[in-house]
Structure formats: C-alpha cells, structure tokens
Amino acid sequence: MDTLKEISNSIAKLSNEEINAFLTEILTEKEISTLSNRWRILKMLNQNFSQRDIASKLNVSLCKITRGAKILKNKNAISLRLIRKTENEFN
Amino acid sequence: MDTLKEISNSIAKLSNEEINAFLTEILTEKEISTLSNRWRILKMLNQNFSQRDIASKLNVSLCKITRGAKILKNKNAISLRLIRKTENEFN
C-alpha cells in the first residue's frame, strides 16, 4: 500500500484535535505556515477575491496564487468542495 | 480561529479517500514524498531499527532521522500512538 494512503487512513481515524497535534508534530513551522497560506489562498479564490488582492492581503507572491487557481479550475477538486462545505462555519 | 485548526477540522470530516485526494491536491509531489519518508522513519524507529539501518533502507540522511527520533522521545507523541494503532493493520 502506498504510504500517503496509509497516512490518510490513519488520519481518518483521528479527532480534530488529534489531527491538529499530528500535523504539528510531523510538519515544521515553516511547512505549517506554507500549508496555511495555501488554504487561505484557496478560500479567498473561492470567494472571488482578485489574485492581486489576495497577494497583498496574505503577503504572498502572485506565482503562488496561480498554483491555487489551477487547483480550483478542476471542478471536481476536493479542496473546492471542502472549502465550500466549511466556509459557512468559520467565516 | 487559527488556520491549521481550521484545516484539521475540515479534514476530520473526510473519508480516507477524500483525505488522500486533498493531500494530493494541496501538497507538491516532493512534499508528499517528504511526508511519506517522515512517516516511514517514525514507523521504523518505533520498530527499533537502528538509525543507520533506516538511513540506508530509506535512502535518507541521518540528520533527518534525528528529527524523527526527537518526536518519538515525547512519550505522549500523537505520532507514536497513531503508528502503534495502525501498525498491525498495514505491516
């Protein structure tokens, strides 16, 4: 079985708090902030902020946002569904 | 709410397959292989392979393994519990 799937299966058994703890353990601070930024970018893209807006609000470069935009162009993107499912609760 | 927690909460609602798809979307190939390697390192450390054994079997450097070892030294490490919980199923 491939390792990422194994990790996914393991994560799937955890609670919110445990997932948070696990990610904090296995990722570095920088990686966590990278991941967080990508998530914020996806959310703001989904909310139709302009790329330049997002870049200045999150202090990231445009090239990073293009990457996020490519993910969301796939209409079946999990990220898109996930963000839409959760955006009501957290905004 | 901090972003990592938000991500964790969102992931917690997903199935194995969805988590796998999400990680594949939001991480680069290199990052996935980095993450996978860290997971394998933790597993092998937990199985009491020597660090040099792990280094040569996984083709990673020793300095990377020290990092994994530090995580596992914390007896309450989530990773440790997670690995022990899942190792019977996947090995």
Added chain:
DNA sequence: ACACATGTTTCTATTGACAGAAACAAAAAT
C-alpha cells in the same frame, strides 16, 4: 477602439529542508 483591471507566466534571488560526510558522545559487546 481604448484604457484599465485581472489572470498568467517568466526571470533572478532567497530560503529552509535535507543530502553527504565527518566528528563527537554514549552505550553495549567483547
């Protein structure tokens, strides 16, 4: 048609994780 906002790509430079190798520390085996 034109100006202007927005999306996308491209260039160079920076940065952090990590490889490779060696040194040092501590413990176990003999």
Added chain:
DNA sequence: ATTTTTGTTTCTGTCAATAGAAACATGTGT
C-alpha cells in the same frame, strides 16, 4: 578496558518552493 555499534550534532553544498518584479494575455467597461 577497549573495541564496536548506535545516537546525535555539525559542516558545506544542493534543490524545490516561492518572493519580488516585470512582462504578457485576456477580458470588461467605457
């Protein structure tokens, strides 16, 4: 006690993600 194995740290160099800036592409409103 000393040899050997194992854990840990340190040094230099590499590489991938990405910042910063600019250019190019595609609208969209006027």
